[in-house]
Amino acid sequence: MDECMKLEIIRNFKSRNIDVVFFEKLEEVKDRIMELIPVSCTIGIGNSQTLKEINISKLLMERGSIVFDKTLAESNEESKQIKKRSLLTDWYITGTNAISKKGHIVNIDHSGNRVAAMMYGPDNVIIVVGKNKICETLDDAIHRVRDISVPLNAKRAGYNPPCLKLNKCVDCKTDERVCFNLVIIEGQFVKDRMKLFIVNEEIGF
Numbered sequence: 302m303d304e305c306m307k308l309e310i311i312r313n314f315k316s317r318n319i320d321v322v323f324f325e326k327l328e329e330v331k332d333r334i335m336e337l338i339p340v341s342c343t344i345g346i347g348n349s350q351t352l353k354e355i356n357i358s359k360l361l362m363e364r365g366s367i368v369f370d371k372t373l374a375e376s377n378e379e380s381k382q383i384k385k386r387s388l389l390t391d392w393y394i395t396g397t398n399a400i401s402k403k404g405h406i407v408n409i410d411h412s413g414n415r416v417a418a419m420m421y422g423p424d425n426v427i428i429v430v431g432k433n434k435i436c437e438t439l440d441d442a443i444h445r446v447r448d449i450s451v452p453l454n455a456k457r458a459g460y461n462p463p464c465l466k467l468n469k470c471v472d473c474k475t476d477e478r479v480c481f482n483l484v485i486i487e488g489q490f491v492k493d494r495m496k497l498f499i500v501n502e503e504i505g506f
């Protein structure tokens with residue numbers, strides 16, 4: 302990432318009350334998260350391939366923090382309860398499907414718990430994203446989440462929507478549909494509630 306692009310991204314997100322920090326390696330993000338969040342805080346975790354790569358839930362739990370991560374649930378009922386409780390945590394950490402250089406954060410969600418927590422509830426939100434998800438414009442970001450993120454996430458979760466074969470969205474109404482919530486975050490009312498950690502690596506999809 303060149304410096305001009307970084308400055309453009311910082312300026313555009315800052316004008317929307319979102320703090321941006323750049324990292325060279327995902328490992329550095331892990332260290333920053335551990336420094337930033339006090340041990341006594343409660344922490345919600347959004348389902349994210351990016352976060353799984355740094356095993357953040359385990360690390361936070363090992364040091365004594367209370368973590369709500371639905372991927373650690375042993376039953377559907379437990380998963381449902383964890384998703385609800387993660388909406389009222391001190392911190393929420395998640396990945397995202399795409400960002401635009403203009404300052405948008407674009408996500409597509411199945412049940413919507415992740416986007417709900419990003420928008421309101423937790424006092425602080427950290428969003429970790431690799432450089433592969435940086436798009437020029439909002440339209441490009443929406444295109445990315447529909448035509449790239451959804452098929453790959455569907456495959457990972459064991460669903461088989463039409464976009465998996467067609468490599469594009471056909472607004473399906475099948476039982477295999479995995480995208481029910483397309484959410485564009487255009488800014489924050491509370492300054493610096495949301496921190497965007499951008500990593501100079503290709504991570505997740």
Ligand code: SF4
Pocket residue numbers: 447448451452462463464465469470471472473474477478479480
């Ligand atoms: S609506 Fe259906 S085809 Fe379109 S992205 Fe979602 S799951 Fe895929």
